[in-house]
Amino acid sequence: MSTRTDFAQTAQQREAAVTIFERGAPGRRASMLPEIDVPLQAAEALLPARFRRQEIPRLPEVSEPEIVRHYVRLSKRNFDLDSGFYPLGSCTMKHNPKMHERVAAMPGHSRLHPFQRPERAQGALELMWGLQEALSEVAGLPHVSLQPSAGSHGELAGVLLTRAYHEARGDAREIILTPDTAHGTNPATVTMAGYRVVGVGTNPDGGVDLDDLRSKATDRVACLMLTNPNTLGIFDPNITEIAKIVHDVGATLYYDGANLNAIMGISRPGDMGFDIVHFNLHKSFTQPHGGGGPGSGPIAVSDRIAPYLPVPLVTRTDTADGPVFDLTDDAPQSIGRLRGFQGNYGVFVRAYAYICSLGGEGLRRASEIAVLNANYLRARMREKGIGEYLSSPYEGSCMHEFVLSGGPMKRDLGIRTLDLAKRMLDFGVHPPTVYFPQLVEECLLIEPTETETRETLDAFVEIVAEILAEAATSPEIAQNAPYTTPVRRLDEATAARTPVLRQSFDRE
Amino acid sequence: MSEYTSLTPEDLAEMLATIGVASIDELLGAIPDDVRLQVPLNIPAGRPEQEVVAHLRQLAERNTSADDEITFLGGGMYDHYSPALIESIILRSEFLTPYTPYQPEISQGGLQAMFEYQTAISELTGLPISNASLYEGPSAVASAAYMSKLANDRPEFVVSRGLHPHARQTLATVAHGWGGRVVEVDLVNGVTDLTQLADLVGPNTCAVIVQQPNFLGAVEDLSAIAEIAHAAGAVPICSADPLTLGVLEAPGNQGIEICVGEGQTLGNRLDFGGPSFGFLAASAEHMRRMPGRIAGQTADVDGRRGFVLTLQTREQHIRREKATSNICTAQALNALAGVIYLAWLGRQGLPELGELLLQRTAYARTQLAALDGVELLHDQPVVREFAVRLDAPADRVIAACQDRGVNPGLALGHEYPEYENGLLVAITEQRSRSDIDTLVRVLGEVVAEIIGSRTAAGVAG
Numbered sequence: 001m002s003t004r005t006d007f008a009q010t011a012q013q014r015e016a017a018v019t020i021f022e023r024g025a026p027g028r029r030a031s032m033l034p035e036i037d038v039p040l041q042a043a044e045a046l047l048p049a050r051f052r053r054q055e056i057p058r059l060p061e062v063s064e065p066e067i068v069r070h071y072v073r074l075s076k077r078n079f080d081l082d083s084g085f086y087p088l089g090s091c092t093m094k095h096n097p098k099m100h101e102r103v104a105a106m107p108g109h110s111r112l113h114p115f116q117r118p119e120r121a122q123g124a125l126e127l128m129w130g131l132q133e134a135l136s137e138v139a140g141l142p143h144v145s146l147q148p149s150a151g152s153h154g155e156l157a158g159v160l161l162t163r164a165y166h167e168a169r170g171d172a173r174e175i176i177l178t179p180d181t182a183h184g185t186n187p188a189t190v191t192m193a194g195y196r197v198v199g200v201g202t203n204p205d206g207g208v209d210l211d212d213l214r215s216k217a218t219d220r221v222a223c224l225m226l227t228n229p230n231t232l233g234i235f236d237p238n239i240t241e242i243a244k245i246v247h248d249v250g251a252t253l254y255y256d257g258a259n260l261n262a263i264m265g266i267s268r269p270g271d272m273g274f275d276i277v278h279f280n281l282h283k284s285f286t287q288p289h290g291g292g293g294p295g296s297g298p299i300a301v302s303d304r305i306a307p308y309l310p311v312p313l314v315t316r317t318d319t320a321d322g323p324v325f326d327l328t329d330d331a332p333q334s335i336g337r338l339r340g341f342q343g344n345y346g347v348f349v350r351a352y353a354y355i356c357s358l359g360g361e362g363l364r365r366a367s368e369i370a371v372l373n374a375n376y377l378r379a380r381m382r383e384k385g386i387g388e389y390l391s392s393p394y395e396g397s398c399m400h401e402f403v404l405s406g407g408p409m410k411r412d413l414g415i416r417t418l419d420l421a422k423r424m425l426d427f428g429v430h431p432p433t434v435y436f437p438q439l440v441e442e443c444l445l446i447e448p449t450e451t452e453t454r455e456t457l458d459a460f461v462e463i464v465a466e467i468l469a470e471a472a473t474s475p476e477i478a479q480n481a482p483y484t485t486p487v488r489r490l491d492e493a494t495a496a497r498t499p500v501l502r503q504s505f506d507r508e
Numbered sequence: 509m510s511e512y513t514s515l516t517p518e519d520l521a522e523m524l525a526t527i528g529v530a531s532i533d534e535l536l537g538a539i540p541d542d543v544r545l546q547v548p549l550n551i552p553a554g555r556p557e558q559e560v561v562a563h564l565r566q567l568a569e570r571n572t573s574a575d576d577e578i579t580f581l582g583g584g585m586y587d588h589y590s591p592a593l594i595e596s597i598i599l600r601s602e603f604l605t606p607y608t609p610y611q612p613e614i615s616q617g618g619l620q621a622m623f624e625y626q627t628a629i630s631e632l633t634g635l636p637i638s639n640a641s642l643y644e645g646p647s648a649v650a651s652a653a654y655m656s657k658l659a660n661d662r663p664e665f666v667v668s669r670g671l672h673p674h675a676r677q678t679l680a681t682v683a684h685g686w687g688g689r690v691v692e693v694d695l696v697n698g699v700t701d702l703t704q705l706a707d708l709v710g711p712n713t714c715a716v717i718v719q720q721p722n723f724l725g726a727v728e729d730l731s732a733i734a735e736i737a738h739a740a741g742a743v744p745i746c747s748a749d750p751l752t753l754g755v756l757e758a759p760g761n762q763g764i765e766i767c768v769g770e771g772q773t774l775g776n777r778l779d780f781g782g783p784s785f786g787f788l789a790a791s792a793e794h795m796r797r798m799p800g801r802i803a804g805q806t807a808d809v810d811g812r813r814g815f816v817l818t819l820q821t822r823e824q825h826i827r828r829e830k831a832t833s834n835i836c837t838a839q840a841l842n843a844l845a846g847v848i849y850l851a852w853l854g855r856q857g858l859p860e861l862g863e864l865l866l867q868r869t870a871y872a873r874t875q876l877a878a879l880d881g882v883e884l885l886h887d888q889p890v891v892r893e894f895a896v897r898l899d900a901p902a903d904r905v906i907a908a909c910q911d912r913g914v915n916p917g918l919a920l921g922h923e924y925p926e927y928e929n930g931l932l933v934a935i936t937e938q939r940s941r942s943d944i945d946t947l948v949r950v951l952g953e954v955v956a957e958i959i960g961s962r963t964a965a966g967v968a969g
């Protein structure tokens with residue numbers, strides 16, 4: 001394979017990766033601990049030798065300045081949302097307001113112990129209650145649990161709620177339907193919760209294939225998991241009919257809320273007929289993504305599902321002195337607990353602050369602008385120089401994100417979607433989601449979000465046009481990209497075949 | 509007020525023209541009228557940043573934080589010191605604002621940090637394979653249980669009552685989905701009843717699950733427990749407190765095959781219970797059943813050392829319904845805080861901190877047990893937490909102590925009816941001898957007052 005060599009190595013590329021374990025020297029340290037200020041007791045009396053650690057774990061031996069420089073150096077080997085455009089479809093990489101870090105760090109929030117007695121955690125419980133109310137309003141469903149830790153955890157909650165609902169009616173069922181456009185967490189969740197997945201097809205317009213759904217919707221089906229708009233960025237206009245088909249066979253309708261950023265204040269899952277909704281607070285509600293979490297995946301449910309919600313529940317009692325909040329486990333039909341304590345409270349604080357800042361009207365505006373930005377970018381991507389190579393598989397307008405197919409590009413220019421994505425890295429933007437959803441050939445899923453300026457969108461269009469023009473004459477440039485990143489294309493096959501998953505200390 | 513957007517009227521007009529529609533509403537045409545929200549959301553109007561900050565401060569002030577009282581509260585999360593350098597690093601945009609490293613060429617910082625984290629967790633637990641993080645401790649227990657189900661497909665989980673109640677409850681919730689059952693083993697004198705354990709474990713046992721140190725603070729005999737599990741072909745699982753593993757033997761060296769735990773003690777905030785992180789490490793035979801992201805070392809086309817997400821054929825985005833777990837977004841930033849904390853504490857610091865906890869906890873335990881109306885609930889070795897029984901209603905004692913500025917710990921009776929008026933006391937390096945002396949004085953006074961008033965009133969407690 002020809003590798004372009006006329007790109008000079010960057011300073012970062014010249015500097016080989018060194019781990020924290022390879023830095024430092026024996027005896028070096030950063031921490032100074034408080035003295036043992038109590039009368040010493042014999043070590044053996046406190047902890048018999050048979051329980052004692054024989055070999056001390058080989059943690060790093062480094063000074064504070066070394067640690068700081070090491071991780072600052074690592075940080076520079078990351079691309080991030082604050083540095084540039086990050087149109088990663090399905091992930092809602094919208095701006096993370098800086099104020100949220102300030103409020104989340106307040107000691108009354110960040111240094112509150114989860115077992116503090118509710119009388120002394122009234123502010124936190126009031127915040128949770130307020131967030132529940134707001135999420136309930138956005139979902140159009142009356143009951144909320146904030147407990148799940150991320151979207152897929154919310155899905156697990158939802159499927160277990162579905163199971164509890166059917167079991168209480170004495171009608172255990174075994175199948176859950178997921179469309180072929182569904183995110184991988186949907187079918188994975190179904191299996192973990194003891195159900196069997198049956199796929200539902202997609203019609204030529206990108207919506208659920210109603211005939212296929214009708215043929216599979218039997219009284220063995222417990223639930224249909226759906227996202228609307230779906231992962232093609234398309235709002236399914238048949239949603240009322242879908243809900244009817246599902247409800248007619250006694251199944252529940254589950255809403256994967258990853259795409260809620262398209263419809264806040266515009267349309268509500270509860271009004272569409274969904275029974276259970278999860279939110280990704282790290283998507284629509286601005287929790288920073290943290291390199292892969294933390295997130296939070298609250299759920300909202302209808303009345304018929306409410307008895308089974310996970311515990312603990314936040315309660316509110318109105319008294320002469322104002323409302324009093326508490327936590328209760330008293331819910332006899334509850335599915336139980338899904339994790340430790342009350343959920344990712346630090347994420348709740350940021351989501352709550354966001355909702356306070358925007359208000360109901362602002363949330364709606366955010367969704368509208370997300371849709372506008374996506375449609376504008378989509379329109380520009382259909383212009384000459386791009387549209388011939390990246391085709392739009394679906395007509396009509398999109399919601400907050402859209403798919404393109406790199407099929408023509410692959411055939412006419414000889415570069416794949418992967419190559420296009422890798423070449424984008426040299427231009428300082430994060431590529432869109434690629435190869436998902438799987439039913440679109442050479443798929444790109446592009447979600448600009450409402451917080452990007454028009455100039456950023458225009459610049460992205462220029463970048464794509466430039467890469468495609470370059471590929472028309474020199475496809476090998478994209479095929480071997482990137483060139484300017486801290487490392488170039490990595491050998492993932494070897495990594496999986498002969499896994500090296502931790503530092504080895506053979507040197508010792 | 510601000511939606512953190514930038515759209516001007518001119519932008520809007522030109523963008524609509526480019527799209528070829530007259531209004532944003534036209535773009536929403538696919539949404540049928542009958543599912544359109546016809547009224548504004550019933551959520552109060554937006555407010556300027558300074559007012560939101562003030563509101564959030566008012567809410568914060570209505571919570572009693574670990575800054576507001578001398579706290580001995582533990583039970584799974586602890587007021588350990590988190591050095592300033594952690595915040596300064598994890599708040600950098602480059603760590604705070606990217607997502608999962610799907611594009612490894614521009615994510616080497618996060619991927620290498622995961623690799624370092626996995627190394628540190630592997631060292632602590634004595635097990636070779638660590639993933640890059642799970643949500644938190646109790647759900648990590650459920651994840652380990654699911655791994656064992658994938659390994660031997662047996663239905664029953666034999667679980668010590670020394671395992672955190674939230675972990676037992678979480679496991680029961682999740683296992684119900686796949687048809688798993690949970691059977692509990694009692695504690696005797698604070699530790700898992702090995703005789704009862706041996707009786708309960710059999711050919712249906714998928715895994716045996718214990719906690720180290722257990723919920724009452726007691727050190728468990730992991731070797732004996734692992735032996736019982738192995739004899740029946742069950743997977744021995746331990747939920748361990750990582751901060752005690754400088755003085756306690758590594759679970760992996762005692763026959764444990766999967767070690768999980770709560771990572772909050774490693775440099776993460778209390779945050780009213782989250783976000784923190786869960787860790788999971790396992791022996792090599794379980795590698796391809798691991799849940800979640802795993803970073804691996806490799807090389808780029810020019811031979812440079814680099815890191816990628818690996819073993820992805822386990823994962824939901826590749827394997828869908830055949831995945832070993834559904835987890836996608838985990839707790840990467842919290843795990844990063846964890847590995848920075850371990851680098852800061854360092855090879856010498858970890859056992860030193862363990863010794864400090866052992867000594868201060870022993871002091872507190874001796875002093876409290878000497879009080880009238882207070883006795884030890886068990887006399888097993890402990891590291892940083894121990895349980896006592898009060899001769900007075902625990903909730904009342906705690907409330908009265910809090911009114912005097914001391915939070916003496918957690919009332920055990922709610923989760924453990926068998927330990928009515930039990931109190932779980934946690935000592936961290938942030939609680940000095942003088943703090944402990946204050947606890948002893950205040951708790952002594954409060955218990956004496958309650959006993960005194962009871963005697964005076966001539967009623968039995």
Ligand SMILES: Cc1ncc(COP(=O)(O)O)c(C=O)c1O
Pocket residue numbers: 090091150151152153183185186227231256258259280295297835836837
């Ligand atoms: C459509 C969709 N569903 C579900 C999920 C899972 O959410 P999480 O990563 O928060 O578990 C995602 C996120 O990546 C998603 O895009």
